[in-house]
Amino acid sequence: MSAAHILVVDDEADIRGLLKEILSEEGYVVEVAANAAQARAARARQTPDLVLLDIWMPDVDGITLLREWSTSATDGCPVVMMSGHGTVETAVEATRLGAFDFVEKPLSLAKLLRTVERALDAGRRKRQAGKLFVPALMMPAGKSKLMQQLRAELQQIATHTSPVLLIGEPGSGRELFARYLHGRGPRAGAPFVTLVASSLRDGDAEGRLFGAAESGTRRPGLLEQAADGTLFIQELEDLPPAAQRLLLGAIESGRFTPAGGEPIELRARLVSSAQPGIENRAGSALRRDLLGHLNTLIVRVPPLRDYAEDVPELLRHHVDRLVDSEGLPLRHFSVAAQNRLRNYPWPDNVRELKNLVHRLLIQGGGEEVGLEEVERELAVQAPAGEPLVKQDLLALPLREAREQFERAYLQQQLLLCNGKVGQLAKRVGMERTHLYRKLRSLGLDFRSIAED
Secondary structure, three states: OOOOEEEEEOOOHHHHHHHHHHHHHOOOEEEEEOOHHHHHHHHHHOOOOEEEEEOOOOOOOHHHHHHHHHHHOOOOOOEEEEEOOOOHHHHHHHHHOOOOEEEEOOOOHHHHHHHHHHHHHHHHHHHHHHHHOOOHHHOOOOOOHHHHHHHHHHHHHOOOOOOEEEEOOOOOOHHHHHHHHHHOOOOOOOOEEEEEHHHOOOOOHHHHHHEEEEOOEEEEOHHHHHOOOEEEEEOHHHOOHHHHHHHHHHHHHOEEOOOOOOOEEOOOEEEEEEOOOHHHOOOOOOOHHHHHHHOOEEEEOOOHHHHHHHHHHHHHHHHHHHHHHHOOOOOEEOHHHHHHHHOOOOOOHHHHHHHHHHHHHHHOOOOEEOHHHHHHHHOOOOOOOOOHHHOOHHHOOHHHHHHHHHHHHHHHHHHHOOOOHHHHHHHHOOOHHHHHHHHHHOOOOHHHHHHO
């Protein structure tokens, strides 16, 4: 087992030196920081197993730094506060913010070592629990065979370090699956950092990815923030050219250099999401060599319409979550409402289902969500050109639904036949004269399709 890594944060050089000497002799790996800026940078470089944090420091006090970590850090690292001017109020505040313990200066060597051992043991138990038990809200819901296979696939690759590309439609829950992948592997106790690719610009890509020095303080970039955890790149195809070049260089060299800093090893696992077609770089300016590095493992996230049998369970899941997190009134969906939603095409996937549940709970009403209430929420005209599989044909009268289907069906068949009606007639089994009449009635111009 490797030695535990302890970060000592104290503005007094004598205290830092003494603690480093004592703890190093006990077999620990010790890093020291003289202020909050150095502490942030050290924690970004490598997640410690324990932080010994002084309360009274000149730039940013320890309580402020603890509050910052308690709201942003997800690594589960225990923090022991140190102070030569301890008060009950300060100790209570530190405990409220998640400090493991509070020790007073001058430090008692025996008490310090006991506290360090207890804190490290608590941190190990917490990290182990994080590896074994993924929080319920992170667990992708669904009992269908498709979802069971997807969870099994993610569990199988979670222990590896190779880059993963999650391919699926927008709203299909790709980030949830990325977090599930992170939570099931050995990096569960390390940071999960999200990069929305479209938020980068060519001018700020280097600073955002690699970090930079500002007024003598180094600001860690996303790759450094992810450290030994996971960097999730959302919508990979939206990365601007400069970001693609920088990321490619970091991957191929295994390191990156912050502006004005020293080279840093790239240790984060890279997980990305993209829309179907990325494999062929369809409509994308993504570099082929970068894609080749990031798609070592490919996981296909299905659209909700492919596992519609899970819709009733997903409805219950999101009702329970919103009731618990937002205190909204508990409502349940009638059998008729559930059946209607099972046959809805969900063009925006799980995100649309979640938003529908949210609206229905906020609007309130009886304990039961009925069919009529659901129909009112679904009564939105489908965008022109929406693929047939995403059209809600059950919302239309029979004649309109039949026309929608015939138009979409014949339009796609015409494309396959390059606009040649003779081939189309053979393919769909219709007499040519009747087919011409049908195309005209549906407003399909086979000549323009042939020209395209």
